[in-house]
Structure formats: C-alpha cells, structure tokens
Amino acid sequence: xxxxxPLFLAGAAAIVLPILFHLIRKTTHEKTIFSSxxxxxxxxxxxxxxxxxxxxxxxxxRCAVLCLLAVGFARPYxxxxxxxxxxxxxxxxxxxxxxxxxxMRRENLWPQARERATEVFQALGPADEAGLxxxxxxxxxxxxxxxxxxxxxPERRALALARLETLSPSWRGTHLGSALLxxxxxxxxxxxxxxxxPTLEVRREIVxxxxxxxxxxxxxxxxxxxxxxxxxxxxxxxxxRPSNAAIQLVEARDETAAADATRRIRVxxxxxxxxxxxxxxxxxxxxxxxxxYVPPGQSRMLQFPPAISAHGQxxxxxxxxxxxxxxxxxxxxxxxxxVAYFGSEAENDTARPLFYLKRGFQxxxxxxxxxxxxTSAPLCFISDTADATQLTNPTIVLVMKSAAAAxxxxxxxxxxxxxxxxxxxxxxxxxxxxxxxxxxxxPFADPRxxxxxxxxFWKHRRLDAQQIPNARVLARFxxxxxxxxxxxxxxxxxxxxxxxxxxxxxxxxxWHPADSQLALSSKFVxxxxxxxxxxxxxxxxxxxxxxGETLPAEIQNGELKIKNSEGVEIATDKATxxxxxxxxxxxxxxxxxxxxxxxxxxxxxxxxxxxxxPIGASSRAQTISRAREQKFQAAEAENQxxxxxxxxxxxxxxxxxxxxxxxxxxxRASATSP
Amino acid sequence: xAIKNLELRARIVVEGFWKGIxxxxxxxxxxxxxxxxxxxxxxxxxYLDWRLYARSDRYYIKKFEDETNLRCFLLVDNSRxxxxxxxxxxKAQYAHTLAATLAYFLNRQGDAVGLLTxxxxxxxxxxxxxRPGHLRQLMLLLEKPAAGAGTDINAALNRxxxxxxxxxxxxxxxxxxxxxxxxxxxxxxxxxxxxxIILFRVLDPSxxxxxxxxxSLFEDVESRRGLYIDPxxxxxxxxxxxxxxxxxxxxxxxxxxxxxxxxGTERPLETALFDFLRARMERRKRSRRSGAIxxxxx
Numbered sequence: 001x002x003x004x005x006p007l008f009l010a011g012a013a014a015i016v017l018p019i020l021f022h023l024i025r026k027t028t029h030e031k032t033i034f035s036s037x038x039x040x041x042x043x044x045x046x047x048x049x050x051x052x053x054x055x056x057x058x059x060x061x062r063c064a065v066l067c068l069l070a071v072g073f074a075r076p077y078x079x080x081x082x083x084x085x086x087x088x089x090x091x092x093x094x095x096x097x098x099x100x101x102x103x104m105r106r107e108n109l110w111p112q113a114r115e116r117a118t119e120v121f122q123a124l125g126p127a128d129e130a131g132l133x134x135x136x137x138x139x140x141x142x143x144x145x146x147x148x149x150x151x152x153x154p155e156r157r158a159l160a161l162a163r164l165e166t167l168s169p170s171w172r173g174t175h176l177g178s179a180l181l182x183x184x185x186x187x188x189x190x191x192x193x194x195x196x197x198p199t200l201e202v203r204r205e206i207v208x209x210x211x212x213x214x215x216x217x218x219x220x221x222x223x224x225x226x227x228x229x230x231x232x233x234x235x236x237x238x239x240x241r242p243s244n245a246a247i248q249l250v251e252a253r254d255e256t257a258a259a260d261a262t263r264r265i266r267v268x269x270x271x272x273x274x275x276x277x278x279x280x281x282x283x284x285x286x287x288x289x290x291x292x293y294v295p296p297g298q299s300r301m302l303q304f305p306p307a308i309s310a311h312g313q314x315x316x317x318x319x320x321x322x323x324x325x326x327x328x329x330x331x332x333x334x335x336x337x338x339v340a341y342f343g344s345e346a347e348n349d350t351a352r353p354l355f356y357l358k359r360g361f362q363x364x365x366x367x368x369x370x371x372x373x374x375t376s377a378p379l380c381f382i383s384d385t386a387d388a389t390q391l392t393n394p395t396i397v398l399v400m401k402s403a404a405a406a407x408x409x410x411x412x413x414x415x416x417x418x419x420x421x422x423x424x425x426x427x428x429x430x431x432x433x434x435x436x437x438x439x440x441x442x443p444f445a446d447p448r449x450x451x452x453x454x455x456x457f458w459k460h461r462r463l464d465a466q467q468i469p470n471a472r473v474l475a476r477f478x479x480x481x482x483x484x485x486x487x488x489x490x491x492x493x494x495x496x497x498x499x500x501x502x503x504x505x506x507x508x509x510x511w512h513p514a515d516s517q518l519a520l521s522s523k524f525v526x527x528x529x530x531x532x533x534x535x536x537x538x539x540x541x542x543x544x545x546x547x548g549e550t551l552p553a554e555i556q557n558g559e560l561k562i563k564n565s566e567g568v569e570i571a572t573d574k575a576t577x578x579x580x581x582x583x584x585x586x587x588x589x590x591x592x593x594x595x596x597x598x599x600x601x602x603x604x605x606x607x608x609x610x611x612x613x614p615i616g617a618s619s620r621a622q623t624i625s626r627a628r629e630q631k632f633q634a635a636e637a638e639n640q641x642x643x644x645x646x647x648x649x650x651x652x653x654x655x656x657x658x659x660x661x662x663x664x665x666x667x668r669a670s671a672t673s674p
Numbered sequence: 675x676a677i678k679n680l681e682l683r684a685r686i687v688v689e690g691f692w693k694g695i696x697x698x699x700x701x702x703x704x705x706x707x708x709x710x711x712x713x714x715x716x717x718x719x720x721y722l723d724w725r726l727y728a729r730s731d732r733y734y735i736k737k738f739e740d741e742t743n744l745r746c747f748l749l750v751d752n753s754r755x756x757x758x759x760x761x762x763x764x765k766a767q768y769a770h771t772l773a774a775t776l777a778y779f780l781n782r783q784g785d786a787v788g789l790l791t792x793x794x795x796x797x798x799x800x801x802x803x804x805r806p807g808h809l810r811q812l813m814l815l816l817e818k819p820a821a822g823a824g825t826d827i828n829a830a831l832n833r834x835x836x837x838x839x840x841x842x843x844x845x846x847x848x849x850x851x852x853x854x855x856x857x858x859x860x861x862x863x864x865x866x867x868x869x870x871i872i873l874f875r876v877l878d879p880s881x882x883x884x885x886x887x888x889x890s891l892f893e894d895v896e897s898r899r900g901l902y903i904d905p906x907x908x909x910x911x912x913x914x915x916x917x918x919x920x921x922x923x924x925x926x927x928x929x930x931x932x933x934x935x936x937x938g939t940e941r942p943l944e945t946a947l948f949d950f951l952r953a954r955m956e957r958r959k960r961s962r963r964s965g966a967i968x969x970x971x972x
Contacts, residue, residue: 030890032903035758035765035881036851037894039915043904 004075004638011070018062022055055665061658065651072647077638091127092203093145095183096120096160099210100167101136101174102547102597105323106211107239110169113209116235120207121160126153131186132163135179136172137217137548137594145186171547171578173594174213177220180206180232180613188227204230205616212236214271215599221611231616234605239321244270245278245294246324246598247316249544250301263304263329265314271297271601278318280304283326289317297601311581311588324598328581328590330543335367337532340374340393343383353383353399353512356519360528369532379535382408383510394502395535399510400461412504413468413487420463423481428456432478438486440474440505440534443526452523457483457516460509474505483508505531543589545576555584681813684774687943711735744785744843745802747834748773750816751848751876753793753825754896760880761939768939769847769876770816772946776845777816779947781809788838789815794824796833802842824896825852831860834869841868845950850875850923858926871932872953875923879940884912 003009034040096117104110117132124130132143143163151159183206204227210216212234250264267278273296280302281289287305294300304314311330319325339361345352354371361369380393383401391412398408406420423429431452436445444450457477465471465482475483485506511519518524541554555562556572563569565580575582576591583589609615617625713722713733723736750773756766777787781804788802789812798815800808827848834844844864850857850873865871879885889904920936927934933953937946 030888031900032886032888032890032892033758033895034892035755035849035878035895037892037897037899037901038851038853039912039919040892040901040903040908041911042901043889043907 001076002079002634004077004634006074008073008075009070011073012067014070015063015066018059018066022059058658058661058665061654061661065654065658068647068651068654072644072651075638076643076647077634077641078643079637091125091129092205093187094120094124094128094130094205094207095145095186096130096132097139097179097183097206097208097210098132098134098164098167099136099174099176099179099208100134100169101213101216102169102171102323102593103174103211103213103215103600104169104237106244106321106600107241109211109237109239112237114164114167116209116237117164117207118161120209120235121157121164124157130156130160132160132167133179133183133186134167135175135182136170137175138172139175139179139182141182141186142167171593173546173548173597174210174216176208176210176216177218180208181220181224183208184227184230187230202229206230206232207235208232209235210237211239211600212603212605213597213600214603215594215596216603217596218607218611221608221613224612226612226614231614232608233616233618234608235618236602236605238602241274241320242270242601243273243275243320244324244598244600245273245275245316245319246270246593246595247280247314247327248595248598249327249329249592265302265304265327266299267292267294267302267316268299268595268598269294269296269319270599273297273319273601275319278316280314280316283313283315285312311590313581321600324593326579328579328592330581330588330590332366332541332543333587334365335541337367337369338372338374338377339369339532340377340380341371341383342373342380342391345383351512351514353381353401353510353519356511356524357381357528360519360525362525379531392502395505395531396502397505397507397531399507400463401510401512401515403461405461406463409463409468409504409506413489415468418463418467420461423460423462423477423479426479428458429460429477429479429481430457431455431475431483432480433473433476435472435474438472438474440484440486440527440530443530444523449523449526455517455521455523457509457518459515463506463508481508482506541587541589543587545589545591546594547576547579547591548594549576549591551575551584551589555587555589561585680770680774680817681778681810683771684778684813687771687775687778687947709737711737744780744783745788745838745840746776746780746785746843746845747788747790747802747838748776749827749830749834749844749846749848750789750791751793751825751827751846752791752797752818752820754820755825755849755851756876757820758878758881758895759939760878760885763939765849765876765878765939766820768937768943769874771943772874772876772937773845773847774813774816775943775947776950777809777812787812790830790834791815791818792826792830793820794826794829796830799833799837802838825849827852828856828860831857831864835860835863835867838867838869841870843870843872843954845872845874847874847876849877849881850919851881854919854922854926857923858929861926861930861932865930865932870954871927871930872950873923873927873932873934874946874949875920875934875936877936877938879938881916882938884909884916 098113098117104113121130129145129148130143131141131145131148134140134142143160148156148160187204187206246268248266248268250266265280267280269276269278276293276295277291278294279289279291281287290302290304292300292302311328314327314329316325316327339357341354341357343352343354345354347354347358349355358371361371363369375392377393379395379397380391381397381399382391383399396412398405398412400406400420403420403422406418409415410417434441434444434450434452436442436450444452460477460481460483462481463485465473465485468485468487470488472486473482473484474486477483485508487504487506489502489504491501509515509518511524513519541552545551550556551572556575561569561584562572562575563583564578565582567583575584579591579593581588581590605615710723710726711734713735717735721735721737723734726732726734726736750769752766756769757764759765759767773789777789780787784804786802786804787809789798789800790796791798798818800812800815825848827846827850831846838844861871884905886903886905886909889902889906891900892903893900924934926932933949933956935946935949935953937949
C-alpha cells in the first residue's frame with residue numbers, strides 16, 4: 001500500500017494525546033477564591049501515580065479513530081504493477097557526443113564530462129545500442145554502434161567505458177555543427193544497416209556532453225533536415241569560476257609594419273567573467289607586467305613591445321583559467337625578392353613606368369622587393385626598347401609603350417614581324433572582358449573587387465593575338481582589342497636556353513599616366529603582387545598558426561625536422577596539435593589556440609533550437625518529468641480505489657462506539673459517586 | 675457574629691467578659707501609684723507628698739500612672755484579603771467586631787479610642803477621643819465594607835507616627851498577609867515614639883491549615899491572579915512557608931517588644947479580649963519593674 005499524501009500520516013502521532021489525557025488526573029475548571037497566593041506555588045497537572053491506564057477500551061477506540069483519520073487523510077492506494085513501468089519493444093540507439101575541445105580543459109569539466117558519459121552508458125538497457133563520438137574541430141568516432149553490437153552483451157558497457165578512457169581534451173577548437181551531423185550520420189547508417197524492426201519505431205538519441213561555449217561553430221546545421229524520432233539531449237557542463245580572459249595577436253599578417261614595430265595584442269574577456277583586471281608579460285622578460293582593464297564581454301587592444309628574441313611567449317595573468325593565457329609568437333624573417341626591369345628610364349621620372357613600379361613594391365616587414373637588372377630574377381619587366389635576346393627569366397612582362405615593341409615580341413618568341421598599330425579611334429578605352437579564372441586575375445574574381453571600369457586607358461596598341469601561336473588573351477578592351485596576352489615559351493624556343501620554360505605577358509598599354517590610370521588605381525599594387533605570385537616567387541612564410549591548421553608545404557616538405565618547444569622531434573602531422581613554439585629545421589614557428597575557443601561563456605540552448613536541433617529534455621528534466629508522471633499515476637489509482645472513504649466510515653463507527661461507551665462509563669461513575 | 679449590630683455585639687462580648695473578670699486574679703484598674711521622685715524646682719507643688727515630707731523632711735513628688743488618659747489607636751486592616759472567610763463570617767467581620775469590642779471596652783473605662791482603617795491607602799481616620807457619641811461614630815466607620823485591593827500596613831503605621839504625638843496604645847488588627855520587609859522598621863519607629871503595640875493577626879482556619887482537597891484554580895482575592903493548585907501537592911509547602919512567615923512576625927514582635935497574638939476566626943472573641951488584657955497587664959508589670967529599678971538607682 002502506498003500513500004498519496006504521506007505527510008498526513010504524521011497525524012497518527014496525535015494518538016499520544018488520548019493516552020496522555022488518560023494518564024492525567026481529571027482536572028476541573030473550578031475556581032477557588034483564596035485570600036492570598038503568597039504562600040503558594042503553581043503545581044503542574046499531575047499524572048496519576050499509578051502507571052495504569054483507566055478505561056483501556058475507550059482509549060483504544062479513541063486511538064483507533066485518530067489512526068484511521070490520519071491514514072484516511074494520507075489517501076492510501078494499492079499499487080498495481082503498471083504497464084508503463086516495464087519497458088517494451090526494442091531498445092533505443094544512443095550516440096554519446098563528447099566535447100574534447102580545448103575549453104574542456106577548464107576546471108573540472110573533463111571529469112564531469114566523463115562522469116556524465118559513464119552515467120549514460122550505465123543507464124542503458126540490454127536492448128539499447130550505443131556509440132561514442134569525440135569531437136573538437138572535427139568529429140572522431142571512438143566507438144561505432146557496429147562494434148557495440150558485435151560485442152557480447154555483458155561486455156558492451158565495459159567496452160564503451162574503456163573507449164571513453166582513451167579520450168582526453170585536445171587543444172583544438174569546437175565545431176559543434178559538424179559533430180552533430182556526424183552523430184546523425186552514425187545513427188542513420190545504423191538504421192540502414194541494422195536488422196529491420198518492422199513493428200516499432202526505434203528511438204534514437206544523441207547525448208551531447210559539452211560546455212556549450214559561445215565559441216562553438218554551428219555552421220552546417222542551418223537548413224539541415226533532422227530525421228524524425230531523433231532527439232538531442234544536451235548535458236551542459238558548468239564551471240564554478242567562469243572568469244576567463246584570452247590574448248590574441250592582431251595583424252599577425254600585417255605586411256606593411258616595420259620589423260621592430262610594437263605588437264598589437266587583443267585582450268578578450270569572457271561575458272560571464274567576474275574579473276576585470278589583468279596583467280600581461282613576456283615570459284622570461286624582466287620588464288614590469290603591463291596592466292589592463294577589460295570589462296566582461298569586451299575586448300581591449302594593447303600596443304605591446306616586441307619580445308627580446310625573434311620568438312617569445314606572452315602570458316596573461318589574473319583570470320581563473322589558464323588554458324588560453326599564453327600567446328606564442330614567432331617573428332617572420334624578411335624575404336629578399338629581386339625583380340628585373342629593363343629599360344632606359346630615370347628612376348625619378350614620373351612619366352615613366354619604372355617610377356610607379358618601384359613604388360608599387362613597398363618595403364614591408366616580411367618582404368623587400370629590389371628592382372634590378374639581373375637577368376636571373378624570376379620576374380622581369382621590359383619596356384619596349386630593351387634588348388630581349390639575353391632574357392631567360394621565367395616570367396617576362398612586356399609593357400608596350402609604343403607599337404614598335406612588337407619587334408621585341410618577335411625576337412622573344414622567335415616569330416616573324418608582327419603587325420601592330422596605335423589605336424586612335426576612341427578617346428579612351430576600358431577593360432571589358434577579363435578572364436578571372438586565370439591565376440593573375442583570380443584575386444579579383446570576387447564581385448567586390450572585379451570592377452575595373454574606373455581605369456581609363458588613354459592609349460593602347462592594337463596587336464592581333466591570332467598572330468601569336470598559343471597566345472591566350474587574359475583581358476580585352478571594350479572595343480575588343482587584347483589588353484593582356486599570355487604566351488607560354490617552351491624550353492629552347494626563341495632565345496630561351498634548353499630546359500627552362502617561361503611565359504611572356506604582353507600588356508598592350510602602359511601604367512604610366514601618358515597611357516592609362518592603371519598605376520593610380522587601387523588594382524595596380526594587387527596586380528603586381530599577383531604577378532609576383534604568378535611568377536612562382538616564394539611568398540614570405542607566415543609563421544603564426546592556429547592549432548589544427550595545416551602547415552604550408554614549405555615547412556611540411558619532409559626535409560625539415562619539426563621539433564617542439566622542448567626540442568623533441570615530432571611527426572609532421574602532429575605539429576600543430578598543441579600550442580607552443582616549434583622549430584622546422586632552424587625556422588621557429590608559433591602555434592596558438594584558436595581565437596573562438598576563448599569564448600567560454602555558455603551559449604543558450606535556444607540557439608541550437610533556432611537552428612532546428614530537436615532538443616530533448618536533459619537527464620535532470622527527465623527525472624523530474626518521470627516523477628511527475630508517477631505522481632499522476634498514483635493520483636489516478638487513488639482516485640479509482642477511494643480507500644479513504646472506508647477509512648473515514650470506520651473512524652465514524654469507532655467514534656459512535658466511543659461515544660456510547662463513554663456515556664455508559666460516565667453514567668456508571670455518577671451512579672457510584674455520592 | 676449572628677448579631678448584626680456591631681456595637682451590640684461588642685457590648686455583649688465585653689459584658690460577658692466583665693462577668694468572668696470578677697473571678698480573675700487580675701483586678702483593679704484605678705488611679706494607681708507609680709513612683710516617687712525627688713522634687714525639682716518647676717514641678718507642680720500640688721503633687722508633693724506632704725506626709726513623706728513630714729516623715730523624712732525631704733520633698734518628694736508622688737507620681738501616678740497616666741491611666742485614665744490612655745489613648746488607644748485601633749489600626750484595622752480593611753483590605754480585600756480580609757473579606758475572605760471559610761466560616762459563616764469573614765475575617766473582616768471578625769476584625770471589626772474585635773475592634774469594636776476593644777473600643778467599647780476602653781470607652782467604658784473612660785479611655786480615648788481612635789480608629790484608622792487602611793488597605794493599600796489609608797481609608798478612614800478618627801482621632802482618639804472620649805466624648806459622648808464618639809464610640810457611635812467609630813462603630814459606623816467600622817461597619818464600612820472592605821474595598822481595597824492591596825494591603826499597605828506601612829502607610830498606616832507611618833501615619834500614626836506622624837499624627838499621634840502623645841504616647842499611647844496602638845492595636846494593629848490585620849491578617850498580615852503582606853511581605854514583611856519594612857514592617858519591622860515601621861513598628862520600631864512606632865515603639866520608639868513610646869507607643870505600646872499590640873498585634874492581632876486575624877486568620878481564617880483554612881488559611882491556618884490549608885484545608886482544601888480539590889485541585890482547582892486558586893484566585894487571589896486581592897490581585898485576581900489565578901494559579902492552578904493541587905492542594906495535596908501544595909499543602910506541605912504552603913504550611914512550611916506560612917509557618918516561616920508567622921515566625922517572622924513573631925520575631926519582629928519580640929524584637930520591638932510588642933505583644934502578638936494570632937486569632938483564628940473560629941475562636942471566641944472573649945479570648946481575644948483576654949489576650950489583650952493580659953498583654954496590657956504584662957506590659958504594666960514590666961514597666962513598673964523597670965520604674966522601681968530606676969527609683970532605686972536614684
């Protein structure tokens with residue numbers, strides 16, 4: 001028997017009262033007037049000296065009435081084995097998705113996560129099937145559902161827990177979107193490959209164990225159609241001390257800054273942070289730390305003097321979490337690039353192309369372009385009059401300042417004299433048809449940058465591209481004349497020595513003011529750099545990487561041995577698994593934590609719901625709803641049985657008996673008393 | 675107490691007593707010789723004992739007791755606690771009869787009798803006189819019912835000290851159911867003024883024995899305070915504390931040389947009167963004895 005309101009059973013304690021009343025000597029409410037109470041002390045009601053109860057039957061009746069009332073009010077009901085209590089049908093399929101990103105290194109998040117995952121596995125029944133996926137910036141299948149199914153039933157749980165033990169938080173970012181999709185895939189595949197279950201729909205569930213940080217990437221979820229019958233249960237983990245600040249290097253890719261310029265550091269404070277004062281210092285430097293004030297949810301820029309050595313480690317002091325408090329920095333050495341220019345021009349003549357070319361290649365912290373007349377330079381520019389016979393440069397750009405430059409083309413390509421004339425029919429021309437698929441123009445392919453119509457070409461030379469075999473027109477003027485022609489030069493062709501291929505780019509106009517506005521336009525410098533890149537000149541190496549970023553081929557070429565900050569040699573594919581300063585050969589490079597990972601404030605689950613994720617109740621909410629359901633069932637059972645009526649009836653019967661008996665006792669007492 | 679008239683009641687008591695007193699060994703309340711004292715200039719020559727002068731050729735003053743000029747003050751407690759009585763009469767009725775009896779008795783002797791009734795304040799005051807009609811006035815005052823909620827004997831005693839300059843007799847009739855802290859001090863002040871003090875403590879038999887048997891709510895007649903009392907359990911403690919209080923009163927009376935008698939209201943009033951007279955006699959003897967010593971010393 002169970003009770004709907006068991007608190008009322010406490011009312012049964014009231015049976016103490018009749019027992020006490022039976023023990024206490026009968027007192028009266030009579031008053032006695034007395035002259036003075038000065039010699040009297042109050043005497044408490046006295047319990048009968050004989051520890052024997054009078055009128056046992058009366059007492060028992062009274063106690064019984066009270067007990068029946070108490071039990072009746074507690075609303076008893078008889079428990080029947082309910083049908084809902086026993087699980088029916090096939091088990092559910094569960095994918096446990098455990099966040100192993102760097103933010104899980106905070107406080108005790110990882111032990112919490114393991115505990116929750118263990119709880120999930122422990123709660124599974126023998127018919128249930130489960131898999132385990134760990135994810136950071138990419139999902140990793142730790143335990144496939146197939147493996148679970150293959151394992152013997154008693155060993156399945158141990159297998160899952162053993163696989164769980166192999167997981168640990170990495171230093172990578174969080175890509176929650178791809179992880180959820182991977183989990184859906186894992187469930188769906190099982191649905192296809194699994195044994196058919198014709199009768200009942202199998203429940204499928206993804207248990208997401210994560211800190212649900214704001215820095216989680218959710219791309220991929222938008223518009224995804226979630227399969228029916230699948231729910232995502234979010235077990236959001238929480239930290240007790242949420243204060244977290246991070247530092248990031250800003251403009252690490254800035255190419256205009258001088259080599260010794262100050263570093264711009266961004267200090268970001270998490271929105272749920274409780275602290276606002278932080279200190280920054282170079283690790284190992286003797287300078288006093290720089291103090292900064294960053295309110296929660298905001299960021300501050302700091303100008304920071306560079307490290308003493310070429311690479312260093314900047315540390316942030318003052319928040320609760322250490323995992324993102326270090327910024328590694330490796331200085332990039334300046335690359336020397338030679339570009340040849342052949343032409344009889346004075347350097348300071350503003351009417352000539354050389355003047356603009358020199359200014360187009362600005363000195364930066366990372367590369368220095370020298371304009372020389374070295375024939376071995378990978379890129380060379382020729383203005384019309386140069387002697388082209390000696391040129392062996394891989395990429396030659398011919399700037400046709402006049403129609404006479406056609407002779408140079410003939411010489412370079414070993415062709416007969418080409419016909420070329422000055423175009424004079426229009427006041428000016430614009431670039432009309434540009435081949436944005438070509439590497440040279442690829443940077444401009446985006447519609448934001450593809451507008452070349454603001455550049456007026458006052459003069460150009462009309463050269464028919466048909467005359468040149470293998471010529472490809474990369475850009476044309478609006479009236480159809482080629483503006484830029486590319487001609488590949490095979491080894492041994494023309495003046496070129498055997499074994500060295502190259503290409504010739506013919507610009508039928510010039511960038512100097514007499515010919516066009518090109519040098520003054522915003523396209524000029526990008527075009528020059530595009531040319532540099534196209535001439536396969538090695539770009540200056542960028543030596544700041546994020547964890548998980550693929551290293552460029554220059555570092556990852558297999559020849560350089562990569563060592564971590566302790567000097568231990570590691571495999572190339574592991575090179576960016578953890579933040580720190582690495583060395584590829586003698587070249588140091590820095591690997592830092594992804595910027596998003598420092599956004600540790602928890603995200604609202606609503607954000608997931610808005611993206612269409614079918615969020616189910618968390619384990620706590622499930623417990624509550626189960627308890628509510630049980631309560632409802634109990635109320636229903638009690639309502640059907642209505643045992644309280646019988647109890648109240650019984651109490652009334654006893655009460656009648658008591659009244660009758662008490663009346664008789666009183667009558668007898670008054671008859672015997674004088 | 676069946677006789678309603680207080681004066682009549684008093685007369686009956688006194689006359690009954692007169693009859694008995696003839697057989698009493700104590701007799702004679704006439705003008706009585708007290709002592710001889712040597713004459714000093716300024717003494718009234720009327721009191722010179724010429725016979726003694728004839729015999730001894732010395733001037734002596736023959737002193738008489740100031741008997742007829744006795745001033746007696748009856749201090750009657752009229753508080754509400756006096757209205758209690760388990761018999762057919764209350765303590766107050768008994769006390770009033772006693773006071774009336776004494777007044778009547780003294781009046782018949784020609785003494786001046788005064789009255790002061792009190793509860794928590796002084797209610798009535800009648801100076802000591804021996805005029806015709808005075809006794810009647812006194813009886814009327816005594817017949818006023820008790821009203822006061824408390825008892826303040828000290829106020830009454832202080833008033834007597836203040837008002838009565840001449841030596842006299844002070845009879846205090848009360849149940850003395852009050853704390854005794856300052857009673858001794860005030861009585862001592864009264865005794866120091868030369869007054870003779872007689873204490874009559876009027877108590878109901880149930881107060882003396884605590885003869886209750888049913889547990890009930892006991893209500894104080896003065897303060898109306900209630901206490902749940904089981905007499906069986908409380909009796910022993912009550913009697914103990916009551917006896918201690920009584921002993922304290924006795925001690926005080928002994929200290930100041932007052933005579934003290936405790937009167938249960940069941941006792942006949944004659945015995946009370948007898949106690950009064952005996953006290954007077956003892957007093958007289960004592961003072962006479964001390965006077966003789968003084969004389970011899972001179």
